[in-house]
Structures are given as structure tokens and as C-alpha cells.
Amino acid sequence: MLLQQIINGIVVGSVYSLTAMGVTLIYSILRVLDIACAGAYALGAYVGLFSYVATGNLVLSFLIGMIAMGIWGILVQKFLYLPLLGKAPLISLITSIGLFIFLGDFIRLWAGPLIRDFPADLKLPFSGIKTENLTIMGVWILVLLTTAILLLILWYLITKTKIGLAWRATAQDLETAKAMGINVNVVVAFNFFLGYSFAAAAGIMIGIMYNYIFPTMGDVPAYKMLAIIVLGGLGNPLGAVTAAMLIGLIETLVGGYIGFFLPRDSIAFIVVIIMLLIKPQGLFVRKNI
Amino acid sequence: MYEIVIAINVGIFALLALSVNIITGYIGQPTLGHAAFFGIGAYASAILTGKYGVPFLLSLPLSGVIAGFIGALLGLASLRVRDDFLAITTIGTNFVVIAIFQYIPFFGASLGLAVPPAYIFGMKITYLGYLFLIISLIVLTVLFLRKLERSWFGLAMGGIRNNEVAAESIGVDIKKYKVIAFVLGTTIAGIAGCVYAHYMTFISSVDFAFVTSITILSMAMVGGSGTIRGPIIGAIILGLAPEVLRFIMNYRMLIYGALLVFTMRFQPEGLLGERSFLWTNITKLFKKIRSKKEMESGIEDGNS
Numbered sequence: 347m348l349l350q351q352i353i354n355g356i357v358v359g360s361v362y363s364l365t366a367m368g369v370t371l372i373y374s375i376l377r378v379l380d381i382a383c384a385g386a387y388a389l390g391a392y393v394g395l396f397s398y399v400a401t402g403n404l405v406l407s408f409l410i411g412m413i414a415m416g417i418w419g420i421l422v423q424k425f426l427y428l429p430l431l432g433k434a435p436l437i438s439l440i441t442s443i444g445l446f447i448f449l450g451d452f453i454r455l456w457a458g459p460l461i462r463d464f465p466a467d468l469k470l471p472f473s474g475i476k477t478e479n480l481t482i483m484g485v486w487i488l489v490l491l492t493t494a495i496l497l498l499i500l501w502y503l504i505t506k507t508k509i510g511l512a513w514r515a516t517a518q519d520l521e522t523a524k525a526m527g528i529n530v531n532v533v534v535a536f537n538f539f540l541g542y543s544f545a546a547a548a549g550i551m552i553g554i555m556y557n558y559i560f561p562t563m564g565d566v567p568a569y570k571m572l573a574i575i576v577l578g579g580l581g582n583p584l585g586a587v588t589a590a591m592l593i594g595l596i597e598t599l600v601g602g603y604i605g606f607f608l609p610r611d612s613i614a615f616i617v618v619i620i621m622l623l624i625k626p627q628g629l630f631v632r633k634n635i
Numbered sequence: 636m637y638e639i640v641i642a643i644n645v646g647i648f649a650l651l652a653l654s655v656n657i658i659t660g661y662i663g664q665p666t667l668g669h670a671a672f673f674g675i676g677a678y679a680s681a682i683l684t685g686k687y688g689v690p691f692l693l694s695l696p697l698s699g700v701i702a703g704f705i706g707a708l709l710g711l712a713s714l715r716v717r718d719d720f721l722a723i724t725t726i727g728t729n730f731v732v733i734a735i736f737q738y739i740p741f742f743g744a745s746l747g748l749a750v751p752p753a754y755i756f757g758m759k760i761t762y763l764g765y766l767f768l769i770i771s772l773i774v775l776t777v778l779f780l781r782k783l784e785r786s787w788f789g790l791a792m793g794g795i796r797n798n799e800v801a802a803e804s805i806g807v808d809i810k811k812y813k814v815i816a817f818v819l820g821t822t823i824a825g826i827a828g829c830v831y832a833h834y835m836t837f838i839s840s841v842d843f844a845f846v847t848s849i850t851i852l853s854m855a856m857v858g859g860s861g862t863i864r865g866p867i868i869g870a871i872i873l874g875l876a877p878e879v880l881r882f883i884m885n886y887r888m889l890i891y892g893a894l895l896v897f898t899m900r901f902q903p904e905g906l907l908g909e910r911s912f913l914w915t916n917i918t919k920l921f922k923k924i925r926s927k928k929e930m931e932s933g934i935e936d937g938n939s
Binding site for chain 1: 659663665667712715716717718719720722723724726727728730731734735737738845849852853856885886888889891892893894895896899900903
């Protein structure tokens with residue numbers, strides 16, 4: 347039973363970590379809390395569904411969803427966030443909330459307000475494990491594997507490549523990086539591409555896992571991922587993954603055992619408020635990466 | 636009748652936008668959970684009048700005091716938690732407060748609470764009465780804010796907004812002013828909540844969700860934060876928008892979101908903020924008229 351809860355928590359946490367990764371990456375470069383990233387999560391799921399219906403190929407539609415949202419991210423940063431750089435942070439926050447409202451309604455008008463089936467016909471090379479008191483569904487393994495692969499790609503890009511070096515320099519200090527001849531615009535665009543495509547990946551995976559998607563599916567992640575990235579120390583990718591796993595585990599364990607008197611979705615914020623009052627910099631303080 | 640109902644709604648939100656403006660506009664602390672205090676005021680008054688029989692005239696200031704007291708706690712938290720962390724803490728506060736209203740039977744849980752009608756001196760307040768009440772509350776708040784802006788306290792708040800470290804270094808007691816600003820803002824929100832509860836006669840936790848916080852803050856920001864005219868104009872524009880846009884009902888939220896994005900993108904100071912396009916031109920126009928008048932009167936003086 348405990349093992350089952352822990353596994354559930356890890357699966358939930360891994361999806362959280364992908365969703366939160368988008369916001370974390372964006373925050374680490376621009377210091378903008380981008381709630382509209384959750385719009386890419388929902389929109390990405392829809393793009394994924396529609397291209398899956400059209401092509402019938404899950405991997406292909408996964409990639410189409412990610413790339414489409416990545417391009418959307420580049421447009422968003424170019425026309426919205428870059429011009430607002432240097433203004434009060436609250437202004438870009440309100441902008442992103444406005445964009446999020448806009449996207450949510452756009453999806454409703456475009457794809458209809460009802461819940462849609464995500465008829466993913468999975469032919470997995472491996473099957474799930476099912477014993478008397480432990481169930482691991484095949485889909486969960488797929489989710490864990492995909493998350494692991496995407497996070498590894500991210501880790502490789504950031505630590506081993508040239509653009510990753512530029513990314514790290516920009517994350518430390520945008521102005522100085524610019525002065526050192528780094529093409530900051532490319533780095534920011536690359537950053538948004540990654541962030542938004544990760545959010546789209548998370549949205550599509552949720553669709554595959556639960557077999558349905560709906561226009562307001564981004565609402566809960568939009569705010570929960572804020573809690574997660576704060577717990578992870580704002581703009582620290584490794585911290586965000588750890589925090590996401592932690593929140594996933596706490597949610598399933600507290601929900602499963604103690605039967606908390608408040609709704610499950612408020613647990614993340616309670617954890618964060620308590621943590622912030624004790625340790626205001628977040629659990630994982632951002633050192634110079 | 637329909638017009639009065641809309642006017643009361645806009646009035647309540649104007650009061651809320653003015654109150655959030657004290658915290659975000661004057662002293663520059665991000666707060667995205669203002670609806671929580673709106674709700675605390677509403678629930679406080681509903682319980683005081685409904686369960687303990689407190690008269691409305693007493694529960695109106697009391698609900699402000701209760702909201703302000705909890706606001707003081709958030710103000711104290713804001714001393715430890717800053718900037719973006721504070722923004723997220725306030726979002727969290729909103730979610731937790733709503734969850735408490737929604738899950739604890741004392742607060743009516745998911746059924747909500749019925750609020751008894753309000754009486755002043757034995758007379759039941761009509762819709763017109765509520766309109767009068769909310770307008771007088773707004774006028775009082777505006778008078779108070781005008782006084783505040785010109786006081787030493789207002790100057791200190793501007794200093795903290797512009798540069799906290801610099802303000803502290805010249806001896807501004809940051810902690811005191813931050814907590815006071817939070818108390819003022821949340822108290823006014825609590826009073827607005829009390830009026831809202833009695834006017835609606837029924838409240839549930841949904842009314843005070845995070846979306847409401849965003850609406851309130853957007854009104855202040857779209858109108859022009861840090862000014863008195865801004866939040867009021869913002870509340871009128873965004874409050875009337877759903878009514879005016881009724882003929883394109885289906886696209887309302889789409890337009891609302893786009894309005895927010897475009898205002899922030901092209902007029903980050905707000906429509907009527909300092910240095911905004913509209914306000915600069917309006918003041919220029921007034922200056923022109925005034926100088927023209929002066930010139931004319933000058934010419935007359937020369938002739939005589």
C-alpha cells in the first residue's frame with residue numbers, strides 16, 4: 347500500500363516536474379512568472395490530440411504538439427515579454443494572466459467546451475505490473491520514461507552544449523551576458539521554445555494517461571506549478587524537479603493516509619507557505635549554476 | 636433597477652481596486668490574493684449578523700477590523716518573503732482561505748451562507764440604499780487617500796516602492812509602513828466584502844476565488860496603479876465590459892484576456908496612470924486651456 351502510494355506520487359510528480367520546468371526555465375532567464383505557460387500545456391494537449399486524430403501516430407503527434415507550442419513560445423516572448431523587460435514584475439505577471447485567460451477561452455471556442463476523449467491506442471513493448479496489492483500501469487512507465495528522456499535532453503543541452511553555456515551565462519546575469527557578446531535574443535527564444543514544448547509534452551502525457559482532455563485543464567497546473575517552482579527555489583531546474591516529486595509524494599501520501607480536511611490541490615500551497623515562512627529563499631537556493 | 640444593480644457591483648469593485656492599490660500601487664508590494672480579504676469581510680459579517688445577531692452598523696466596521704487583522708499577519712509575512720515569492724504566497728493565501736470556507740461546516744462549507752438583510756436604524760436597506768452606501772464609502776476612501784498621498788506616510792510609501800534599500804538607508808521604517816499598508820488595504824477590502832454579502836444576501840466561497848483577485852488587481856493596473864483615478868476608472872471599464880459586451884457573450888473572456896494583454900503591453904502604466912498616453916494628453920490639454928485663458932486675461936489686462 348505504501349509502495350503503491352509512493353509510485354503514484356512519483357508518476358504525478360514527474361508530470362508536475364515537466365509542467366513546472368517550463369516556468370522554471372522562463373523565470374531563470376527573464377525573472378517573469380509565466381502563468382500563460384499553462385496555456386501552452388492545455389493548447390499543446392489539444393494540438394497533440396488533433397494531430398493524433400489526423401495522423402494516427404502517437405510519437406509524431408507528440409512532436410508536433412511540442413514543436414507547435416515551442417514556436418508559440420518564441421512568438422510570445424518576442425511580442426510580449428521582451429518589450430516588457432525592465433518594467434515592474436507585476437506588469438508581466440498580469441500580461442501572462444491575461445494571455446492565459448485568452449488562451450483558455452480560445453481553446454473553448456476552437457475545440458468546444460466539452461471533455462474530449464484522447465483515444466490513445468498504446469502498443470507498448472512492455473506491459474504493466476499487476477500483483478495483488480501493487481498496480482503499475484503500462485502508461486505510467488511510459489510517462490516516467492518520457493519524462494526522464496526529456497529531462498536528460500534538457501540536462502545535456504544546458505550543461506554540455508554551447509547554447510547551454512550561453513543559457514547559463516544569461517541566467518546568471520542577462521546584461522553582463524549581453525556585454526560579453528552572447529546573443530541574448532537567441533538564448534531567450536531557445537529558452538521559451540524549450541519551456542513551452544515541455545509544457546505541451548506534459549499536457550499531452552496527461553491526456554494519454556487519463557484518456558481525456560478539456561479546455562480548463564490548465565487551471566490547476568497554472569497555480570500549482572507556481573507553488574512548485576517556489577519550493578524549488580525559483581528558477582533552479584534541479585530544484586524544480588525535486589520539488590515537483592516532493593509535492594507529488596506529499597499529495598498522494600497525505601491524501602491516501604491522513605485524509606486531510608482541505609482539498610488536495612491546496613496542499614501544495616500550504617506546504618509552500620509554511621516553507622516560505624521558515625526559509626524564505628526556497629528549499630533549494632539558486633547558486634550560480 | 637438593472638442599472639442600479641450594475642452600479643452597485645461596479646462600486647464594490649471600485650472600492651476593492653482602490654484598496655488593492657494601497658498595497659500594490661502605493662507601496663509596491665505584489666498581492667494576488669486580495670479576494671481572500673474581500674471574502675473574510677463578507678463571511679465575518681454574514682456570521683456576525685446571522686449567527687450572533689450583531690446589527691449591520693456594528694458588523695460593517697467589525698468585518699473591516701477582522702479582515703485587517705488577518706491582513707496584518709500577511710503584512711508581517713511580507714517582511715520575510717519578498718517580490719515574486721510574496722506574489723506566490725498571496726496566491727497561496729487566497730487558495731487556502733477559499734479552501735477553509737469551502738470545507739469547514741462553520742462557514743457553510745460548499746452550500747454557502749445565507750446572509751440576513753441589513754437594517755440601518757430599523758429600516759431595511761434597499762438597492763438604492765446600497766448604492767448610496769457604496770458611493771459614500773468610495774468618497775470617504777478617496778478623501779482619505781488624498782490626505783494619505785500628501786502626508787509623510789504617503790511619501791514614505793512611494794520611497795519604499797521606488798527603492799526599498801534607499802528608503803531604509805535614509806531612515807524610513809520599512810517594516811512599520813509595509814504592515815500598515817497591508818492593514819489599510821485589507822480593512823477596506825473587508826468592508827467592501829461586508830457590503831457585498833448583505834447586498835447579495837447569499838455568499839459562497841466561489842465568489843472570492845483567485846479569479847476575483849485577478850479581476851480586482853487588473854482593474855487597478857488597467858486604470859493606472861498608484862493613482863486614485865486609475866482604480867476607479869479601471870473598475871468602471873472592466874466592470875461594465877461584461878455588460879457592454881453582452882451582445883457578443885460567447886467571446887467575452889477572449890476579449891477580456893486580450894484587453895488585459897494589450898493594455899499591459901502598450902500602456903504598462905495603465906490607461907490613466909502617470910506618463911500614460913491618455914493622461915499626458917489630458918493634462919496637456921488642460922494646461923493649454925489654462926494658459927490660453929491666462930493669456931486672454933493678460934491681454935484684457937493690457938488693454939484696460
